[in-house]
Amino acid sequence: MSTAISTNTTVEWFYACNVIDVPPNGGVCVKYDDVQIALFRFARRDAWYATQNMCPHRQQMALSRGMTGTHDGEPKVACPFHKKTFSLEDGRCLSDETECSLTTYPVRVENEKVYIGIMQEA
Amino acid sequence: MKIVIIGNGMVSYKFCEKIISKLSAQAAEIVVFGEEPRPAYDRVHLSEFFAGKTADDLLMAPADWYASNHITLHLGDPVQQIDRNTKTVHSYKGITEAYDYLVIATGSSAFVPPIPGVDKKGVFIYRTIEDLELMRDYAPKAKRGVVIGGGLLGLEAAKALLDLGISDTHVIEFAPRLMPRQIDESGSRILEQQLKQLGLQVHTNKNTSEVIGEDTITGLQFADESILEADMLVISAGIKPRDELAKLSGLETGHRGGIVVNEYLQTTDPEIYAIGECALYHGMIYGLVAPGYEMAEVVATHIAGEAQQKTFTGFDMSTKLKLIGVDVASFGDPFVPAETSRSIVFEDTMKGVYKRISITNDGKYLLGGILIGDADAYNMLLQTSKNKVILPPNPEDVLLGARGGSQEAGPGVLGLPDDAIICSCESVSKGAICTAVEAGNETLDAVKKCTKAGTCCGGCTPMVKDLITGTMKAQGKYIRNVICEHFAYSRQELYDLIRIKDVRSFDEALDHYGHGDGCEVCKPVVASIMASLWNDMILDKGNDVVQDSNDRFLANIQKGGTYSVVPRIPGGEITPAKLLVIAQVALKYNLYTKITGGQRIDLFGAHLSDLPDIWEELIAAGFESGHAYGKALRTVKSCVGSTWCRFGLHDSVSFAIQIEERYRGLRAPHKIKSAVSGCIRECAEAQSKDFGIIATEKGWNLYVGGNGGSKPQHAILLAADLDSETCIRYIDRFLMFYIKTADPLTRTATWLNKLDGGITYLRNVLVNDSLGIAEELEKEMQALVDKYKCEWKEVVDNPELRKRFNHFVNAPGAKDPTVKFDTMREQKKAAEWK
Structure with missing residues (x-):
């Protein structure tokens, strides 16, 4: 399945897991070849987000184990190592402006199955 | 423009x-040349390198910060020549760069006095991370370390030697006293006395004439013919500005070093600036970081051509430091002559406290002062003198606090004028902070982000907090100690609400009392309250995702993302058979083993997916969770007690086991530690614990509110000569009262320090039952004790819960391939992180 976004980029949707595999209001780590993606489920607002699993601060594969939440309504995750928080909308670090941003991925749910979108250069 | x-x-x-x-990046191209192999690091906190910080921890910003801000950084490549005619610089590695503006920030190097023998092996300077690495490698061979220089840097270096494990460390000072430039004679005497108590030997009036030894140092020879044997020497006798490049380029330098600059920090070539410790302004080198930052600001506004030009007009050299655990501060002019001022002195040789302030003859203004041993009042005094705040009618109140009344001495931080500088590292004024608060930045984090106040050394944080509260109060806002944006309640209020409404899940709590989705602050608070109230399995009812990360996986996350496992070993007593089981498990799952500070064994390096299997084997052998991952009772240490020890009065091990088994798994606002000693020799160190018990001839003494950690504090005697049963009842009451009333993440020591009425009030509540709640507290504790279950056993027995211990949701059992280990002393260790 692929959807055209603009003339030269398409999104490749890959099947990550089932809805039931992800704890409500929590996260899991998804393996996509050699890439680790953190997938978050905000059950209270029925929203899904995905980012790189690696926290850029100490380069630890940990964000999927982080605590989710919101700040002024903006969804975020806190890294379990040093509690740096990142926006799940655009990946920017909320607690330290000099910190690198996270890569984010679109998420789609169909028939209780969760798909993560990977950008493909045409 | 190119800089x-x-x-x-x-x-x-x-x-x-x-x-x-x-x-903007388009407006200015920036190129930086650094001599050292790594980007700029925090030299102020260099000694923390030995206290466990890594070189990376000390970096001001990671190397990629420069690239992402379009700054070209050449490391390990000092500039060797400045060609002022062509406006180019040439580096050691052969790079040539043209400039429009050149900024020299070469800093300083250690001044090494011309003493014969300073080139011997075992002689070091204390300046860069490389120097520290050399010292660290050499220190294990050294028995006695000596530092030449009893000034600020010398005492820092002595602290470094102590941190390196050289307990026999000496400081040599040429002058008759320590820190002659900052403090007076009486202050030096108190400081010396305090440092001696901490194990540092101090020799003043000593002129070193030679470093003796063949190739390697064996001692120091002094001018008075005496000799001090030593096998390691650190020279820290002052700094020397790095002005050689400026000199070579024909820029004017001072006789005793330093690049001459004007009030814009321009050298004699107006397109070349000098800032920091290499710059000489009005005959003075500013050897602190705050004036260096101020210089950086002046030059940045000058080059950027900002409408409001700033100038550098000298800088207040007031400082506050903690030297080897002793507060030392001086502010304003610490040496005002007696004719033009009066002084007020407070000296307590028992506690090692010395305070002196100089005030004008009319008693109206504060001119300067010195604080040794207790410098809590530093910020306030500094601002009072800087801003010429009129002193209270009894000026001694600013030093000693008002006595006889509850009113605070002086006008407090809110009485300062708007242009008073609160954060001297970042030059943030009181006005700027109050304006930020009025604009809606009502938390410390928000103010930090908005003004940068408190982001460097953090010393002004208490004043910033006071300003936030004060400004909000002045706006008529009611200040409540609420948990976060999602719950407008204090922890104690929320505790009562959750109890009354019988709330059992975070979602329910949010539905009833909160709004939004919660966050990393309120989630663990609510989870902890529910655990303290109900003692339900913490991973049930969707509460797993609101536990702090360690609680969520019932293990402690470590570098690299693996976990450590700590089985409970009550009282530190373990059978050889159980030791064998731990060894077998460690071998099977390739775990690093270490004895903890709490008489237990920690097994490190377990993959997430191995945790349930590891625990299955441990539980089968009779172990249970040690709750090392929780804000819960950790361990009850014990000495061996009367069963073996010839001094032991009672069986401390049995009592420790009884207590640990009673309160195991008890969740609280923070972790709880305990210990039982069998006699007054106190081998179990019970007085450093949240609650500690020491055997007496007649029974047990119960101490509460002790703490180790970064702010050690002795526990205070709550009740004496108790029988075992009464002792446990008092502990029940103490713990339950703490759980019900403490703020989140507050240890018992801090809680007790903040408790109105202190230990007298606490003793009244717990022992004399002044609130009439003692029975209720005991009942509540008994209910929690009765509900205890080992959470790891519940996980091991539950296939649904076990499934959550996987790294990949779509590849169960597969381990995180990025986890890497190194080897050290025949065991593995986590690969160093970046």
Whole structure:
């Protein structure tokens, strides 16, 4: 399945897991070849987000184990190592402006199955 | 425009930060040359390198910060020549760069006095991370360390030697007293006395004439013919500005070093600036970081051509430091002559406290002062003198606090004028902070982000907090100690609400009392309250995702993302058979083993997916969770007690086991530690615990509110000569009262320090039952004790819960391939992180 976004980029949707595999209001780590993606489920607002699993601060594969939440309504995750928080909308670090941003991925749910979108250069 | 910066220290970094905030990447191209192999690091906290911080922890910003801000950084490549005619610089590695503006920030090097023998092996200077690494490698061979220099840097170096494990450390000072430039004679005497108590030998009036030894140092020879044997020497006798490049380029330098600059920090070539410790302004070198930052700001505004030009007009050299655990501060002019001022002195040789302030003859203004042993009042006094605040009618109140009344001495931080500088590292005024608060930045984090106050040394944080509360109160806002944006209640209020409404899940709590989705602050608070109230399995009812990360996986996350496992070993007593089981498990799952500070064994390096299997084997052998991952009872240490010890009065091990088994798994606002000693020799160190018990001839003494950690504090005697049963009842009451009333993440020591009425009030509540709640507290504790279950056993027995211990949701059992280990002393260790 692929959807055209603009003339030269398409999104490749890959099947990550089932809805039931992800704890409500929590996260899991998804393996996509050699890439680790953190997938978050905000059950209270029925929203899904995905980012790189690696926290850029100490380069630890940990964000999927982080605590989710919101700040002024903006969804975020806190890294379990040093509690740096990142926006799940655009990946920017909320607690330290000099910190690198996270890569984010679109998420789609169909028939209780969760798909993560990977950008493909045409 | 192109700006080249020579040097990459703290001031150079600060200049980069300031210039990019004023000029866009298109407007200015920035190139930095640094001599050291790593980017700018925090030299102020260099001694923390030995206290466990890594070189990376000390970096001002990671190397990629420069690239992502379009700054070209050449490391390990000092500039060797400045060609002022062609406006180019040439580096050691052969790079040539043209500049429009050149900023010299070469800092300083250690001044090494010309003593014969300073080139011997075992002689070090204390300046860079490389120097520290050399010292660290050499220190294990050294028995006695000596530092030449009893000034600020010398005492820092002595602290470093102590941190390196050289307990026999000596300081040699040429002058008759320590820190002659900052403090007076009486202050030096108290400081010396305090340092001696901490194990540091101090020799003043000593003129070192030679470093003796063949190739390697064996001792020091002094001018008075005496000799001190030593196998390691650190020279820290002052700094020497790095002005050689400026000299070579024909810029004017001072006789005793330093690049001459004007009030814009311009050298004799107006397109070349010098900032930091290499700059000489009005005959003075400013050897602190705050004036260096101020210089960086002046040059950045000058180069950026900002409408409001700033100038450098000298800088207040007031400082506050903690030297080897002793507060030392001086502010204003610490040496005002007696004719033009009066002084007020407070000296307590018992506690090692010395305070002196100089005030004008009319008693109206504070001119300066010195504080040794207790410098809590430093910020307030500094601002009072800087801003010429009129002193209270009894000026001694600013030193000693008002006595006889509950009113606070002096006008407090809110009485300062708006232009008073609160954060001297970042030059943030009181006005700027109050304006930020009025604009809606009502938390410390928000103010930090908005004004940068408190982001450098953090010393002004208490004043910033006071300003936030004060400003909000002045606006008529009711200040409540609420948990976060999602719950407008204090922890104690929320505790009562959750109890009354019988709330059992975070979602329910949010539905009833909160709004939004929660966050990393309120989630663990609510989870902890529910655990303290109900003692339900913490991973049930969707509560797993609101537990702090360690609680969520019932293990402690470590570097690299693996976990450590700590089985409970009550009282530190373990059978050889159980030791064998731990060894077998460690071998099977390839775990690093270490004895903890709490008489237990920690097994490190377990993959997430191995945790349930590891625990299955441990539980089968009779172990249970040690709750090392929770804000819960950790361990009850014990000495061996009367069963073996010839001094032991009672069986401390049995009592420790009884207590640990009673309160195991008890969740609280913070972790709880305990210990039982079998006699007054106190081998179990019970007085450093949240609650500690010491055997007496007649029974047990119960102490509460002790703490180790960064702010050690002795526990206070709550009740004496108790029988075992009464002792446990008092502990029940103490713990339950703490759980019900403490703020989140507050240890019992801090809680007790803040408790109105202190230990007298606490004793009244717990022992005399002044609130009439003692029975209720005991009942509540008994209910929790009765509900205890080992949470790891519940996980091991539950296939659904076990499934959650996987790294990949779509590849169960597969381990995180990025986890890497190194080897050290025949065991593995986590690969160093970046």
